[in-house]
Amino acid sequence: MVFGRAATVVWKKLLHLLLVVLAVTLLTFVMTDRLPADIAAEISGRGATAADLAEVRERLGLNRPVLIRYASWLGDVCLGRLGNSLATELPVKESLRSHLPVTLELLFLSQLFALLLALPAGIITAWRAGSRLDRLTGTFAFACASLPNYVLAMGMVMLFSLKFKLLPATGYTPLSAGLAANLKGFLLPALAIALVEWVILMRVLRTDLIATLKEDYILLARCKGVPAWRILLVHALRPSLFTFITVLGMQTASLIGGAVIIETIFALPGIGRLLVNAIFAQDYPLIQGTVLLITLAYVLINFLVDLCYGLLDPRLRKVADNG
């Protein structure tokens, strides 16, 4: 019975997310259609006659109303067909498949570094709020946050690549060429992202933890002589993670297509660069396919974040079960 209710909640969430995907892809389709560019002219080349242009438009189905084209594209997507890129002629699926692992690895490593910095710093500064350590950490954090990630990236390249020659300045080495070489190429870009991201995570965790540590049940635990580490990690941390998880989810999702500057500086062939190049080339099948992927990832991550709330606080599961 309880399982059935939970399933209903999950279905409702999934339906809601599906609507988000439909809305975003429709909006992208309409916006791409409104771009001040004639894709038929682009494909036909210079000197094309009106008849040539009409032939290309007919072949690509560009003379149909935008909603009909959207429905047709959606139908193809449901059958697993994303079409071919107009610029490279490669199947869109293949382009996404070759660029996605780079973005996923960058995303995983940057968020891992951000967590490794934010979690201990958030906990310590909340426990020692107002102390010198708290102030020092806060100063360092704000210094990181106030620097744009491309400035950090260039600074790290100067230091670690050019001065000490420890890490490569650019380039992607596939995992197949060895884990060490692969990780070496990702260290600087992941750090450049993490050094900005960890600050927000640390600040929200610190704020929520300070509030939780003022709760009556924490006072009771202290009175009972529960060790400080246990109070922090077992009693206070879990209920303080809601905003943290939400922000982490949002940051992770936004990095799927949003790390374009870092990808450009470090010459990484990720999804962000793929999308920007597709927009510049007015390559609408590739734009659509990439936006679809980013939207799906976005809603999926947010869906997982929603599920995490239930795991963090059993009371929420009960509320959901009760409708």
Add this chain to the structure above:
Amino acid sequence: MNSGLYRKLRWFAGLCMAVVLTSVVQGECAPAKPKTGGTLTVGMELEFRGFDPLKANFLGIADRNVIMAVEERLFDMDAKGNLVPELALSAKPAKDGKSWTIKLRKGVSFHDNTPFNADAVVSHWQRLLDPKNRYFARYAIEPIDTVQKVDEFTVRFLLKHPWAPFKNALSAPQSFAVFIPSPKAIKEDTLNRVPIGTGPYMFKEWLPNDRLTVVRNPNYWRKGKAHLDSVIFRPMPDMQARFASLQSGESDVIQTDRGASIVQAREDRSLRIYTSDTGGAYNFLFNTSRPPLDDARVRQALAHAWNQDLLLKADYKGTLPLAKDPFGGLINCGDSAYRQYDPAKARKLLAEYGKPVELEMNHTNTPRGKEAGEIMQRLFKEVGVTLKLTPLAEAQLSKRGIGGEFQITGWKMMDFEEMGPLLKGNLSSDSKLNFGKYQNPKMDALLIKQEMISDPKERQKALCGVAKLINEDAVFLYGGGRRFHVIAKAGVKGIDNIRHGVIRVSDAWLDK
């Protein structure tokens, strides 16, 4: 010491000195023997467009480097303008100059084992000449009427009229037409993504936005070439990142036109800079079909308000030559009536025009585009002209330029050694490639004349006439001559010849 012993000692010391000097001189000057093996990584500015002439339309700088490694031409051309045989053995013009018979090399195969022969040459050229295929640069080969097979290893190019630039049309590495691809790849429609030729390196893989890899052709017909195991071409759009990749060792060679990097590289002893000047120019096109730029006085005023020298010093740190004509020093046309920076003259011409001048300029959203735009904006303001800047992505800039949707736009004249066909395409009143919509019967007559005459002196006179008229009428502004820069690690050898920005990897080797 007696004088005999002294003489002997002196003779011995002299001999020792001569031996030492000889060995030093040999060590310094004698060309080192190329070493085989290794991978050369080349950092390029842009992603590759593709390798099918009908789909990729034109060869960008990045594409030229790849196609030069994989495909070959019938002829190369030396610095004196002589044809140097590659896939062909000889080219003989007919007495009337209206056809050329070309003997082809035997025993050469494409990488897919298709034999190289007359059919391969004819099918490639006919494909580009067929108006139905709308080859983008057909204007550059328009005087070629047809290409015929004479026998298995002989072809004949029939021209519409005697045509002086024919030898360039066969050899210019910036033209798609000169590279002979595998007929099988054309037939199977795979050429755009998988270039197949007869060259020293064979295509291995192309990972978009990441790399294009070629490997040594073990069956290459020219022995003693292709020393490297493989070459990786990597697009790195960010110049600072590209330069950093060279300094930190991920790249061995990079291409650049950024003055700051070139100046920095000059101070780095571990790096070598190679340069090559050619025809063409960076320029700013005027749309002469719309007011106020349809009035020659306004264009002339802007030409006097513009300070090309300032741009070259500020933006390119003096690494580009000043352009007064489109010939890059290959033809000496003197001053070509070049309009010098003279704000007073500009104000006078604008006063004659009598109306306020407000303009918009499209430029690329790159640092060089923005810097050039801002300099122009400031200079025009000094003479009372308002200039609005519109930064655009490269593709959008090209699109608006081609479509005539601009008042002023940043542009590039292609880097040909033989500029005649391009000038005809860009400046003839009835040409589809006349993006500035410039109309002048006098210019049309000069352009036809330079195409029709064979006498080199007369032809040069006609071309110089074109250059002079460009400046007199202020058809466009010059933004510097074309000069290619390649920066390489000291251990990269055999890349001294970078004509048209092409790193000839067939000769490159690594001294590591």
